[in-house]
Amino acid sequence: MLRNVLEPGPLVVFLGHFIYLLPHYYLLNALILAGRDEAEWTLRNAVLRSQVASGLLEVLWSAYCPKGLPHGVCAAAAGLCALLQGLHTFLAFTASPEVYHSSLAFALQLTMLVLLIPIAQIGTNHTLQRRISPARYRILGWLTCVVLAVSVLLSPGFGSLPVALGCSVAPFVVMAGVLLSASCSLDGAAKLSEAEPSKSEARRGLDDLRTGPATAGLFVVLGCGFGTIGEALTDMAITLSIRRSLQAGQQDLALTNQLVICLSMTLAYISETMTGANSSSKKGTAFILAWAACQCVRVLALRHLDSESFGTLVLAGMVFVDKYTGPLGAAALDMALLQLLETSGPGPLSGGSEVEGSGRSARGIPATFLWTLRMTTSRMERPICQLVLLNTAGVRVELLSCVFTFLTFVGVVAIFGRHWLSGSAQREKDD
Structure with missing residues (x-):
């Protein structure tokens, strides 16, 4: 497993998710504990707004350049990201409000995320080539952030400026080193591709992975319209409740949250990696059932979170079931969406050899664009939900969470059911 994580594709997924979570789990809390509440508010808003804006740019980039940029160029971009992130962290921890203001914070954060777009595409293309959910690598990134939290x-002392700078810059330095090493070994990769022509053809045909409008529409509705928004709404309500207690000088909820996350996501990682093939419909169905049931329990318990007598116990139970089933639910959704693309018609993604004759590939919608749209939307779910809850009063979190959870559950189960029925019909035909 460690060997896989050190490959460019998995490493980009792992570190990319770590970079996405680092402000929410570590930097913002460190600023609050350091007494820099105004800088924390500035950074929080800059992070949320830049994640939304860069997500839109990432989708446009995937449509314009589905194959991505060379690893050497991406390594240089990672180096620039390291410089920008280091400068931003330094200003957040040291600068006065007159210097570190919202416009500067947003500009620094957005520039860094824009430079990260072609790097993230390496992870997207790896997922489409292997047709394996990247959930396990995202879980590793999450666990690393939880340890810091x-x-x-x-x-x-772990929230001091030197530690914060190291945690902010190190991911980009590691990413740049691995990508530069991959770029320098192109000759060896070329020789390897001659010995393994099937992998070489998969790489060359990446821009030919396409699907029809109907399948693309279903993909967008399920993966981007519904996604895991139900979970995100409840998560952000809990996050803001923890933030209020932390600002009041109480660390019980925050500490309980992080410790339980560490335990539950470790179990989720074990479940995701040790229960068979990622494309298994039975595995995905079990995951989405557990996820939907968990969301119902969390919605019922949400109103008791601010209870002084047993609020901490309620939080521990909610976080444990969510952070155990949450990654599994996301993995089930990934499996269903990859399965949808795989069975949508002839082309490299489905293993067919008819694409050249059919002409469908040239007219279809690129799978790279669709998967980037899905990954971008999943990263935007929580920032958008948090911005809504921060700036809008009277949002009915419980009702909205239930509706989105139900729609996601039905969509995933329907895809797995269709795949099972088509497989049964094919087996009967063969018999």
């Missing part, structure tokens, strides 16, 4: 709550 627990550390800063237990020992304020």
Whole structure:
């Protein structure tokens, strides 16, 4: 597994998710504990707004350049990201409000995320080539952030400027090193592709992975319209409740949250990696059932979160079931969407050899664009939900969470059911 993570594709997924979560789990809490509440508010808004804006740009980029940029160029972009992220972290921890204001914070954060777009595409293309859910690598990134979050709550020294700078810059430095190494070994990769022509053809045909409008529409509705918004709404309501308690000088909820996340996501990682093939419909159905049931329990418990007598216990139970089933639900959704693309018609993604004769590939919608849209939307779900809850009063979180959860559950089960029925019909035909 470690060997896989050190490959460019999995490493980009792992570190990309770590970079996405780092402000929410570590930097913002470190600023609050350091007494820089105004800088925390500035950074929080800059992070949320830039994640939404860069997500839109990432989708446009995937449509314009589905094959991505060379690894060497991406390594240089990662180096620039390291410089920008280091400067931004330094200003957030040291600069006065007159210097570190919302416009500067947004410009620095957005520029860094825009440079990260072609790097993230390496992970997207790896997922489409392998047809394996990237959930396990995202879980690893999440666990790494949780370790930092627990550390800063237990020992304020972990929230100091030197540690914050190291945690902010290190992911980009590692990413740049691995991508530069991959770029320098192109000759060896070329020789390997001669010995393994099937992999070489898969790489060359990446821009030919396309699907029809009907399938693309279903993909967008399920993967981007419904997604895991139901989970995100409840998550952000919990996050803001923890933020209020932390600002009031109480660390019990925050510490309980991070410790339980660490335990539950470790179990989720074990479940995701040790229960058979990622394309298994039975595995995906079990995951989405567990996820939907968990969301119902969390919605019922949400109203008791601010209870002084047992609020911490309620939070621990909610976080444990969510962070165990949440990654599994996301993995089930990934499996269903990849299965939808795989069975949508002839072409490299479905393993067919008819694409050249059919001409369908040339007229279809690129799978790279669709998968980038899905990954971008999933990253935008929580920032958008948090911005809505921060700036809008009277949002009915419980009702909206239930509706979106139900729609996602029905869509995933329908795809797995269709795949099972088509497989049964094919087996009967063969018999």
